[in-house]
Amino acid sequence: MPSRKADKAVDMVPTLPFEALTASDYIKLPLEQMNAFNSQILQSLSGTYQVSEKQNTIRYLEMLSMNSDAANKITNGPIMLLLIKMLRLSKTSVLRVQIASLMGLLIRYSTALDVELASSGIFNALSDGLRDKHDKLRRFCMATLGELLFYISTQSDQDTKEINTQEYPLKDNRSATSWQVPSAVIALVSSILRKGEDDLAQLYALRTVDNICSQGTEWTSRFASQDAIGHLCYIYKATGKQESTRLIAGSCLARLSRFSPSCIHLILEKISFKDIACTLIKGNTREQQISLNILNSALVNSHTVTSMNRYILSLSDDKQLVALLCKNSRRWLPHFFCNAKLISAVDRLGKEKEGFIHQCTEAFVQLVASLVPGILDTVSSDIQQVMVGKRHGPVTALAGRAHPKSTIHLFPVILHLLGSASFKHRVVTGHVLLQLANLIKILEAPFQARDDFQMTLLRVLEAATEEPSVILNEHTVFMSRIIPSLSVLYKGNKDGDARFLCLKILADVMIVIFSDSSLTSDEQTITDLKSISQRHFLPLYPSFAEDEDPIPIYAQKLLVMLMEHGCVKVSDILHKATVSQCFEFLLGDLSNANVSNVKLCFALVSAPEMDTYILSQxxxxxxxxxxxxxxxxxxxxxxxxxxxxxxxxxxxxxxxxxxxxxxxxxxxxxxxxxxxxxxxxxxxxxxxxxxxxxxxxxxxxxxxxxxxxxxxxxxxxxxxxxxxxxxxxxxxxxxxxxxxxxxxxxxxxxxxxxxxxxxxxxxxxxxxxxxxxxxxxxxxxxxxxxxxxxxxxxxxxxxxxxxxxxxxxxxxxxxxxxxx
Incomplete structure (x- = not known):
């Protein structure tokens, strides 16, 4: 069909037996004048004019059709009815081709079609054109029919969802329920897909099916016949077809399998699981996407496919499937889940409201999250074997992927999963926290290559504590196991970042616990918090205060909070050196001071136990x-x-x-x-x-x-x-x-x-x-x-x-x- 072009200048308008108007002038005509002007157009098309003169009128109408308002008036008026009649009765193929093209343009650019057009014989006229031997006519009739069917399918969908709505005023009171598309028309479109048909006509038919199936309505089932599926599978697998044509056929199959699950077995009869596995390994991105969609639909609706076991058993000896399974085994997880683009894509899909996408994403997230406990178990086992010397070359065992048995390189995957809104809540469970507590306990003992692993583990714990509910639900694990190990890991650690994370995690956990009134009102919890303060915080406070920034700031904030909640007494820190450290912030740039500095000093000065002589000094x-x-x-x-x-x-x-x-x-x-x-x-x-x-x-x-x-x-x-x-x-x-x-x-x-x-x-x-x-x-x-x-x-x-x-x-x- 002709592509849309801008309005022509007056001198480019073909010679006409009447004075031509521009589209903008045409739509402004009063009703009587418009009827008179339309009569002139009708006369030029139906009178005794030469074919060339009629062609000029058709070209003029093509120019008008580029304006949506003009297209609406022409399509829903007597001119369209005459065009339908001429398409059926004209004996001149060239004229019929132009008429079919014009009808397609008018339908494409119209915003509304009156239901009277349904009884105009338009389906019969286009069907006759599709059966004609003239290839060009068949192409334009298929394109025009595709535009009409797509319009009807979209209007039917809106009519179902929004009865009596006022959201689309142009379509008010023009219900598409009067459009009755004969099954013979659907069958005719499907027949254009068969082997041996004209490639361009076939392309227009494919686009029609793909567009209609994309609506996800009951229209999809009308193209889910055995013949249509067979033709689509033939085109998708045909090596002689252009790639774009093949991919459209594949898209049609993916949409049909998604919105009309009853046809999945028909697709699997033509495109086996072996073909799908081969495409997933060797195909291009679009082919892989199509295969994955068909595979997902087949697995989600496996209960409706009676022969599913036979399809799966057919893969038992397939080496390509083995390659696929290897590609998706644990050792490949870092390639996928250490990729920020994939993680963000999963997060975006998690927000989808469409049921099918949401269901697939949920299943995917749950499957990946279920791998985490196994990864932690094997990582823990690997570290312990390195520590007892069962593996030679511990650095290689921990950091090198070449080692066939090492799985420690999988650990960063967990960190990346915790950075995802979709995975975080699924990954951090009570069992996983216990596993992390066991790992950090193991790290209390030094071993070669510990430094690299400890940073990832600490970042995993930091990410886990970003969700307050995790701390509140598992506070006993944090207080009895994780915090004591953090204090041990801090001592003598040469890595400043690791020391900071130890303190930060400790502070984050304590802040969340103190913010929950149900926990702070529990005597046992308060006793445990006091014990943690005395055993794991206060002994390290002098080291915290002298450490590199921002460790002293975090330590001071935590100390003030512990003092406010009665877990630490002023008498516990009334040492001359400690008191002096608390006031050191006054010696530097005051813009770097924080409220915790001031509050801590106030607590010291206002305490009765504080020696005034020390303050004077x-x-x-x-x-x-x-x-x-x-x-x-x-x-x-x-x-x-x-x-x-x-x-x-x-x-x-x-x-x-x-x-x-x-x-x-x-x-x-x-x-x-x-x-x-x-x-x-x-x-x-x-x-x-x-x-x-x-x-x-x-x-x-x-x-x-x-x-x-x-x-x-x-x-x-x-x-x-x-x-x-x-x-x-x-x-x-x-x-x-x-x-x-x-x-x-x-x-x-x-x-x-x-x-x-x-x-x-x-x-x-x-x-x-x-x-x-x-x-x-x-x-x-x-x-x-x-x-x-x-x-x-x-x-x-x-x-x-x-x-x-x-x-x-x-x-x-x-x-x-x-x-x-």
Missing amino acids: LQVVRRIGNLLEFVAAKDMDDFLEPTLELCRAFIIRGTGSNRSVALSKNPALLLDSAFSMSIAVDQQTCVMDICDFGGNMGIFLELVGNSDPQISDLASDCVVLLLKAAPREATVGLLTSLPKLSTVMDLLKHDSHRCLIRLLYGLAFSCRQYLAQGMILSISVPALMRVEALVSVFKGSNDSLLADAASYLSAELQRLPRCG
């Missing part, structure tokens, strides 16, 4: 202040609260926890002489460099104005406590930051009175200190005036506590000297 207060400035400047919100808590814990070391609680609740105690006498700072209990926080008073004040109430509360508490722990330095810091203080007080006037009251008493205390110590400071007079104005407002507050604090501060402010 660290000399880290200034660095902690720098950290607070850094996280505030960088808007690191997740750091603010733990960093403020750390600052507060250091300050409390100088005031005592009980007095600090009292002062936090009642900041008026700052001005209470009796309270001040009882809290006289003892140099033995105070961190010696706590006064360095005085230089950070400005950032404390800024954070009091933070929108987060928790941050604001912590910061204001630090201000009050620091004034008592380091009165001189804190007073200097507060009074020199008076502009910031006035801004924050203005922000708080409508919010937290608690924080505001702390600031008022804190400033009152600073005023007293300033005068009592005879300090000489440059105090901003404008800021002082703004503070006085705010205090005046606060004195009239309905909140008696706020009003009292403002009155105390007002009296102290009056005593301050005014300097410029």
Whole structure:
């Protein structure tokens, strides 16, 4: 059939007995004008015009047919009816060929066919053309019939799935149920496939069958006759046919076997299992795909094939089948499943909703997953034989594929399977985890070539623990067997990556277990976790802390979590070296710090068992202040609260926890002489460099104005406590930051009175200190005036506590000297 071309220019339109219109003008004609124009076309085709003039009209109609809207009007109007009549009655073969070609184009480019066309005699006309001796006519009639049958099959499928739907408006109310395709037409199409027919006509017939069978509807069964199957098998196996023709015939057979299982035995009578096995080994990719599809259909529907045993027995002495089995034996697994493309292809197929594909993929995945326990057993056996010296050349036995009995090279297959969403849940079972636990136990003893194997095993365990359900369902295996072996494997291991994976797997397992409330509420589980912490984590912590990055980070995170859940006590790590390691992050680039660093330091500083003398020797207060400035400047919100808590814990070391609680609740105690006498700072209990926080008073004040109430509360508490722990330095810091203080007080006037009251008493205390110590400071007079104005407002507050604090501060402010 002619290929689709763009609209021609006007001068390329053939000579016509009427004025030609373009397709775009044609479809815009009003109904009366269109009927008149169509009448001119009909007259030119049916009148006494010469054959050449009729051919010109047909060429013009071919040009119009390239426009779908125009094709719809012509196909569903009187012109198509005349073309059908001319195809039947015309005696001129050349004209009939053009008519058949035009009909095919019109059907192809039409978006809807009216059901009236079903009774137009179109099937009879095309059938007569197919029986004609003129090869070219038969080709175009077959192509046109193929277009028509494919349209009807697709419409029937939609009609079945979507009755009364509005999704396809062009096809509304044009149900294909009125199309009744005679069985004689189907038989005629099938007959075109027989031996000796014209190759091109046969190609069009093959495409028709393949397109219709691809729909997967009941139409497939209409081509599942013994004759049709026989003809298709002949073409598929015919060496004299073009490869493209053979492959289309094979595609037809694969689709028929899939959607019409009752014909499988007919296919197997013509294409034996021996032929399929030979194609799988020697055929090209398309032939292999066709053979696999037929084989899958045969095996899935074997219960419907009464002679299946005979087909299988016919392969018993076939050497080609042996070659096929060898190709798919265990030693070939790495070639297939260490291939990322194959794994991703299986994952894509696993998402298919089509039942047949889903069923095949499930069977394939289950079969491969069932091989894993056997692989692990043989790998374990191989390693043990190497360790006891039963195999010479252990490196070759472990790493070399040339060794006939070694299966250790299969182990990476498991790692690749665990990277697949389809295989992971099938591969990791309780039995497989026990096998992995046995393998890692074996690795506790060193042997030659252990390093390469241990990395794969550790990566397998890492992949297995990525699914929390695996850990939760088999937590006893992890706690009693795998974690103890990981700690042993870490010790003395020269491979930094291996040491990191040992710790990472340990941390991942513990995090998942602690996240499950049902496990953490079980006394036995908590006892086991404490035992693991004491026996397998704490003894290694000094090594973790000094190891290469990122091992110390993981170790710190795990330590903090264990301390939070009571599995590790602060007293367990109160060694000078360990404490020093915890604060080392303050010496480096603060951008590399993490929340776990800060939380661990807070746990140490706030622990009653912690020796203040050790904290004083660290000399880290200034660095902690720098950290607070850094996280505030960088808007690191997740750091603010733990960093403020750390600052507060250091300050409390100088005031005592009980007095600090009292002062936090009642900041008026700052001005209470009796309270001040009882809290006289003892140099033995105070961190010696706590006064360095005085230089950070400005950032404390800024954070009091933070929108987060928790941050604001912590910061204001630090201000009050620091004034008592380091009165001189804190007073200097507060009074020199008076502009910031006035801004924050203005922000708080409508919010937290608690924080505001702390600031008022804190400033009152600073005023007293300033005068009592005879300090000489440059105090901003404008800021002082703004503070006085705010205090005046606060004195009239309905909140008696706020009003009292403002009155105390007002009296102290009056005593301050005014300097410029």
